[in-house]
Amino acid sequence: TDAYIGAIEATTSLNAYVLPTPDKARAMAKASDEKLAAGQGGPLEGVPLGIKDLFCTEGVRTTAASKILGNFVPPYESTVTANLWKAGAVCLGKLNLDEFAMGSSNETSAFGPVLNPWGSDNRRLVPGGSSGGSAAAVSAHLCAAATATDTGGSIRQPAALTGTVGLKPTYGRCSRWGIVAFASSLDQAGPITRDVRDAAIMLKHMASVDDKDSTSVDLPVADYEAALEGSVKGKKIGIPKEYSIDPMPEELAAFWKKGEDWLRAAGAEIVHVSLPHTKYALAAYYIVAPAEASSNLARYDGVRYGLRVPGEDIIDMYESTRAAGFGDEVKRRILIGTYVLSAGYYDAYYLRAQKVRTLIKRDFENVFHQGVDALLTPTAPSPAFEIGGKQDPVEMYLNDIFTVPVNMAGLPGISVPAGLADGLPLGLQLIGRPFDEAGLMPLARALE
Numbered sequence: 001t002d003a004y005i006g007a008i009e010a011t012t013s014l015n016a017y018v019l020p021t022p023d024k025a026r027a028m029a030k031a032s033d034e035k036l037a038a039g040q041g042g043p044l045e046g047v048p049l050g051i052k053d054l055f056c057t058e059g060v061r062t063t064a065a066s067k068i069l070g071n072f073v074p075p076y077e078s079t080v081t082a083n084l085w086k087a088g089a090v091c092l093g094k095l096n097l098d099e100f101a102m103g104s105s106n107e108t109s110a111f112g113p114v115l116n117p118w119g120s121d122n123r124r125l126v127p128g129g130s131s132g133g134s135a136a137a138v139s140a141h142l143c144a145a146a147t148a149t150d151t152g153g154s155i156r157q158p159a160a161l162t163g164t165v166g167l168k169p170t171y172g173r174c175s176r177w178g179i180v181a182f183a184s185s186l187d188q189a190g191p192i193t194r195d196v197r198d199a200a201i202m203l204k205h206m207a208s209v210d211d212k213d214s215t216s217v218d219l220p221v222a223d224y225e226a227a228l229e230g231s232v233k234g235k236k237i238g239i240p241k242e243y244s245i246d247p248m249p250e251e252l253a254a255f256w257k258k259g260e261d262w263l264r265a266a267g268a269e270i271v272h273v274s275l276p277h278t279k280y281a282l283a284a285y286y287i288v289a290p291a292e293a294s295s296n297l298a299r300y301d302g303v304r305y306g307l308r309v310p311g312e313d314i315i316d317m318y319e320s321t322r323a324a325g326f327g328d329e330v331k332r333r334i335l336i337g338t339y340v341l342s343a344g345y346y347d348a349y350y351l352r353a354q355k356v357r358t359l360i361k362r363d364f365e366n367v368f369h370q371g372v373d374a375l376l377t378p379t380a381p382s383p384a385f386e387i388g389g390k391q392d393p394v395e396m397y398l399n400d401i402f403t404v405p406v407n408m409a410g411l412p413g414i415s416v417p418a419g420l421a422d423g424l425p426l427g428l429q430l431i432g433r434p435f436d437e438a439g440l441m442p443l444a445r446a447l448e
């Protein structure tokens, strides 16, 4: 813990942490030492973790990287972080992210962008987003592992851009209670780690059914670490042809091919499959996610949380608070969301997007029914890009092209570092059957 606190203090230039909590960390580590000395202690006893600042932490400021939460100090702990502390983990502090987890580059944070440790002073690169702080911190050894969340790719894409492992579990595997909501039917918590084994260990201690989240699922949480030893022999891996985008960057195609070879060498059978509705996933996601966000963000009214800007009357107060408290990207999402939900447009946009979502889910069900165990795809269409390099929101949204369908279908996905192109990491994604995170483990291992 001391070593990590030292590293965090020496590496503030990355802007990965919005709130280091060294005193809390030392106190927790001391308690862990005492437990271990007494021959007790949990499975994660003394392991120092970074926490994405979207998870509510009791008595520790939680901001979602938004000005509107101000100095909000939650009086309760999220279920996922509570599970981790119960297992013995130590809290190093809160990690930067895109405001309300809306973004793919960590540039929408009210605390400013996070730098990708793979960049340099003359090449300032994004770490991906929205879990950019989590990915940068893990990559730069500023924590042993980090929590993150994934609504449309925010665990997997930053993992790919920083050479780390990002695991998005099946929707319902981890409780969403105490995680600041973005799009509730898509949000899911998971770990960003240095390798697949750490991801397996972290997931085991993050996952649980929870009375406080009715969408969390009461299924046994497997021993994912033991599952790493599972056999790859005879596993059927699907390569979905629709993930060959046009134009397909050469190095991406090359690594995708290598991924096939690695899995084949480990004994898997490669089959070519089709997910015909893939091309509509991004458009449908950018209707469903903003719709849910516009509803979730209605609670930030200047009364219940953090920031309040006084006004002449209550409506004026609401408007002034929201105008000052939300950043541009969040406002854009609220505008899109309220528009697609409004009378006259609901059927044309929101309802249609929900129907497309069902078709996307069925595409995956069909290939799994054909006996496919998992799918292999690239994680992101490009390696880390320069800060300020993508100004057009639609261009930014295109980053999520390979990750969004997985959220729309609620499936588990893991991004594993595949290698370097021009000195920058690229990731490969494995997509699994619902609640079969254990089945992904040996496959992910074969890609490492």
Ligand code: GLN
Pocket: 101, 102, 103, 104, 129, 130, 149, 150, 151, 152, 153, 154, 155, 182, 289, 400
């Ligand atoms: N980049 C996507 C978005 O901006 C996904 C974000 C996420 O997964 N939280 O909506």
